[in-house]
Amino acid sequence: MSISYLNGEWQAVEEAKISVLDRGFLFGDGVYEVIPVYKKKPFTLDLHLKRLNDSLKEIKLSNPRTTQEWTDLIMEGIERSGEQNAALYLQITRGADTKRNFVYPEKVVHTVFMMVSAASILERKVIKPYHFITLEDFRWNKGHIKSISLIAAGMIKNEAITQGADDAVLIKNGKVTECSAANIFIVLNGALITPPKSKYLLQGITRDQIIKVAISGGIKVEEREITPEELKQADEMFMTRSTHEAWPVGSLDGKPIGNGEAGVVWQEVDRLFQALKSEADS
């Protein structure tokens, strides 16, 4: 069951309403997190709450709750949803002002919104590699902020779909950044490679967990720039995202990557990641 929380009220998601003067609605003035929930437990919650705090700091919006208050709210949301495996969406905006005004209001009453929805994909019954294309990364230079202003991501995702693909690998200034809403990894010459953290991409929490388990499993990991040429030569490719974990990519711009199936390095990091999840659960 999908459940939502809006400024103190619990209700069905379709029932939740905000003011048209909400700065989130008018300006996309807010930040968000998507937290995976396994067996009713939020996974890597501390890292998501830290990134939420970092995003709030970047947009100069105070954090309306303490870590304990967020934890309590999140646990209540999971409990009320009744879901085992879920995606928990949390959004904070700078709230409603008395008129449309680019200047931040002096007194902010935050809008706090949360919804918990079933995420059957996290049960991972079928793993079918995605098809990606490459597109120009025309987004802004504050990609490390998990901002709700997501029109560029929507444009990219929909362009990929129009071209018959699932998503795009993005190229900015001749370097790979990430995907519309996921980080990217390639396997090349035996190394697992992902672009370094920068203001051009979101510092994905799944990305960091995958790097951690890969290193622990003896896989050579490189956090470095990837050129479009290297992307074409990749033996394997996968994306990482809280709602998908690590997910293989079978083709790029219509050409198969490796044999087009999930690769051996992906299989190994996925195995290690599943083990990490089980550890977190015990």
Ligand code: PDD
């Ligand atoms: N998106 N890069 C971008 C631009 C993203 O929007 C996301 C996540 C990621 C992966 O981050 P993480 O591993 O912490 O989920 C990378 C979320 C899930 C979304 O917008 O739905």
